[in-house]
Amino acid sequence: MAGDVTTDPTTLTEAPPPERDEAVAMAERLAAAGRAKRLSDRSRKILAYAILTLFVVIAIGPAFYLISPAFRDSVSLFTYPPEWIPSEPTLDNYRFLFSSTGYVRWAINTLIFAGCTTILTLVTNSMAGYAFARLRFPGRNVLFFVILATLMVPVAAVLAPTYLTVNFIGDLPIIGNWIDIDTYLGLILPSAVSPLGVFMMRQFIETLPDGLYEAARLDGAGEWRIFTKIVLPLIKPALVVLGIFVFMLTWASYLWPLVAATGNDYRVLTVGIASLKGQFVTDWGVLAAASLLTIVPVTIIFLFFQKWFVQASMAGALKQ
Amino acid sequence: MTTVDVPVHEAADDWTVPSLSDAEYRWRARRYRLRTVRRAAGFLSPYLVTWGVFLAIPVGWGIFLSFNRGGLIRGDPRVFVGFENWTRTVGDSELRTAVKNTGIYVVIAIVVVFALAIFLASLLNHYKKGSNFYKVALYFPLLAPPILGAIMWFFMVNFDFGILNLIKRTIIGGDGVRFLGDNPHALLTIVSVEVWRGLGFWVLFYLAGLQSVPEELQAAARIDGAGKWRRFRRITVPTLRPLLLFALVIAVIFNFQLFDSVQVLTDGGPRLGTATVVWFIHRRLFKFQDTGLAYASSIGLLIVVLVLTGLSFWLLGKRRQREA
């Protein structure tokens, strides 16, 4: 029947079937509603962007709020009404920071601490991930499960025994010169234990086709050569993500460095800057200067590599 | 037409090389299989040694320590005290305050940050124009270490020149608010700082979840004339629910460990108003007072986190099962 209707246009215009009638009416109603809604849609949109912008201001505002205090005399902060732009801008705070505090040393320590932790983590985790993904050995699943169970162990929960372990190793001959409280390795090694990377690397290596691995074995390559020449180049993206993640987490860490590096020689930036905020008196200008100087380079690097950063932070959420 | 005699099994005995005896075959097969163990050991040992010495051993040692006190510094020898630490955890008022504060903090922080994050994520999901800028900007607070974030807010909430007090004085008049000096302001300030820091992460997290809803489904709902609220309840909530539970567990695990900002902003004060569990542990340990109680609370913290970890794996497993 439907075929008859469509083949004859006159029938269509003269006597539209009832369903069509309803459809047209519906379309008209919808169009009218659409016109009425368009205005409110517009204002909604403005409101939405206003809210988003407000939160962006809140997100980045505090960093900008450091700029003015960093370049002025601390006393002038307390004038009222406030003087937003310093009348006598000065670099005194920075001069003080570099000459009278350990800032440079802290920065270098932080780079060593976070850099070595990252490299160590990448090396050990990719190797372990390879073993779990590719090598068959008895007890593999049990071992993996035990390691994974420690995924979330908080630093605070093992703070005392870790401190004691490092202290104990520090008392041993020879090795104690390298690993102790107030040494780089004493700082680094306990920061490089999280199984997250092992887990990530295993997942990633498992997705590589078996054929590659088998072809390489038949080509005469041993496990180490397969690992370095085939696997590592192919998981480079995962390594970058893990590397950024570990670096960001390590340089921002506070509790372990606070405990493990008490002297100025091994103090890192987070602990150092926190120490600038005195218990009773604070040199606001120096504190602002140090904080600002610390976040600017990270921000610049971030803006260049934002995609990687975002991925890295999601990796931290155990994204599956 | 040819007929050839091709035996299915060419007689094995004709061949010159003798077969291995069963016993020898099994022994050699076993030795051959074990070579993978050696290789695995080579690849695993760097991680296993670091993990074992600096994580596994400390966990075990920590459990043992929870039945002791002292032993952190030379002048204070370790003494075995049995269950004393554990019984005292119940009665210690400072610890109780710390647990209570941590609980309040965890609940408020997570509720606020999740509500804001889901709201902002659905805005970003709907208004896609320029969303990349907003995502990047919202992510910014995560770049700074928690310590630096706290210090930024130290300036913002200062009694004399902090912008919040400047605004308050200008608009409402009167005296400033002692954001860090009074209770419960201090704890709420800490909550705000942590919400500010975590918001970007959770926005991205939920945005990823929302974007996993097929476009067609959203569009279909829109054509059906489903209202905004209905659409939110019928489509957004069901997609986010499994995510939400998992996120909740993770968020509890992380927030339970609040320490950095407390330490720089208030050092637990005023009058323990911002004392948290980790702050308590650190203080007891490294002021070298009552270390036994700190040992026991460390393990308490460990147990809570392990249970939550197990829960999160279980949730993940369930989700994966459902997807399969």
Added chain:
Amino acid sequence: MAEVILRQLSKHFGSVEAVEDVTLRIPDGEFLVLLGPSGCGKSTILRLIAGLEDATAGEILIDGELINFKDPTKRNVAMVFQNYALYPHMTVYKNVAFPLETARMAKDDVAEAVQRAAEMLEIETLLKRLPEQLSGGQRQRVALARAIVRQPLVFLMDEPLSNLDAQLRLQTRLELMGLHERLGITTIYVTHDQVEAMTMGQRMAVMRDGRIQQMGQPTDVYDVPANTFVATFLGAPPMNLIAGSLVRDNGHVSFRCEGYELAIDPATAAIAPETLEEAIGEAQLGVRPEHLTLASLDDEGLPGVVRFLEPVGSDLFVSVNVNGQPVQVRMPPDTKVATGSDVRLAFDPARSHIFDADSQNLRS
């Protein structure tokens, strides 16, 4: 230069008997084809020889040396995988050079060897490209080059042509045969394609469910299939099987089915008289479509009704209903026949086969 021997080789995956009691001897320089349906254990045999799987039982010998317990990296066998398994992050040159560099060959020698292999496979112009920039056929050649470059003892090929389109497959088939002729390396070639098996193999082994069904020169296997599986697996369309029974009638054995009886003369049928005696009972008659002809109703032959006609240009395939079973007949394309007509199917008894109740060919 290598002779490969598999002695009572088995490989079980849990309860799956992927390979069961396989005994084979592959003389030096032979091109052996393993043929069988998918899942019959062909790949598993290759992987056992390569060392990618460990045997459950049995022995593998190359040149008299037991290699079961030798690491795959040291076996010096090369394998061409179905999906080529080229290293995606390396250029073609690097891919081909990889086994040589692994063996710590001097740089100049590597370059020379790669060049030689590249020339042989005509991929000199592709050396700087990455695998993703190659077509399927080109990848195939690179995989072959990587396999031959280090002159392995044994060549293992696992369905290397199955990812190529028909025309390329034909061309590459000829090239592979040329390559084998030139290099003379013992080759085990796995395929489920009977045309490849028939045309390429010097010998072939037909497999089913992990076991070897028959082994021999392709034409011999085709002409005298050992059992009904081989008979129907080879040939397109396959050999026709007609169910019936062997009966003895006053001293003579004959094959009988409804409406037809064929007296069997042991001499023409090449069946030992004792064997024939033992097989009395259920049996099947097998005749290939090309050995059947349509005859008139007056002639001797199987009675049937023409159901379908399938002209394919070079031939006309006629599907005839015999006792409810379809029987394929190959006729010249200009044959005149109408569907529905009653026919007789005539054949030369010397080209027919009798399979006993266990589906074994009685022919010796």
